[in-house]
Amino acid sequence: xxxxxxKSTSYFKERYPQFFSDELxxxxxxxxxxxxxxxxxxxxxxxxxxxxLIQVKExxxxxxxxxxxxxxxxxxxxxxxxxSYEICSECSSRDxxxxxxxxxxxxxxxxxxxxx
Numbered sequence: 001x002x003x004x005x006x007k008s009t010s011y012f013k014e015r016y017p018q019f020f021s022d023e024l025x026x027x028x029x030x031x032x033x034x035x036x037x038x039x040x041x042x043x044x045x046x047x048x049x050x051x052x053l054i055q056v057k058e059x060x061x062x063x064x065x066x067x068x069x070x071x072x073x074x075x076x077x078x079x080x081x082x083x084s085y086e087i088c089s090e091c092s093s094r095d096x097x098x099x100x101x102x103x104x105x106x107x108x109x110x111x112x113x114x115x116x
Contacts, residue, residue, distance in 0.1 A: 008034055016041045018051075023068075025055045030089040033063050040080040049073035058089065061104030 008029040013020050019041065020027075029037055037056070044051050051069035058064070063084035065077040088097050088108035096109035107115065 012037065012041065016045060018045070019053050021052045024053055025066075027053065027056045028058065029056060029063075030058055032087055032089040032092040033084055035092055036063070036080055036083055036087055040076050044069075044073045044076055047072065049076075061085065061089075061099035061101075061106045 008031075009027045011034075012027065012029070015038070049070045049072055051067060051073040054066040054068065056063070056065050063081050065081055067074065067077055085099055085106055086097055087094055087106070088111050089106045090111040091108060093108040093110065097106060098109075098112070099106040105115075
């Protein structure tokens with residue numbers, strides 16, 4: 001799955017409406033992390049955990065998820081945030097991924113070369 005940031009909000013709202021509430025401040029997912037979020041949210045939905053999103057964003061080169069919910073759902077969010085440093089935020093590749101730069105970004109070698 002590849003999504004641009006505008007489509008990602010509507011995609012996730014449509015697929016997981018139970019996770020969205022009036023408390024949501026921001027939902028921003030870079031294309032490369034869309035599959036990671038989808039897998040984590042699918043697991044939370046399947047296990048029927050109490051879960052509400054407060055904010056999803058990129059910070060210091062990694063995915064950040066702020067939420068309310070059961071401890072188990074928060075563990076899944078922690079797993080997704082940790083894994084985001086192993087996945088290119090642009091293309092979802094796992095090859096040669098590094099988090100570096102003046103403005104920290106997590107990119108594979110190919111996407112990093114495109115940025116230069």
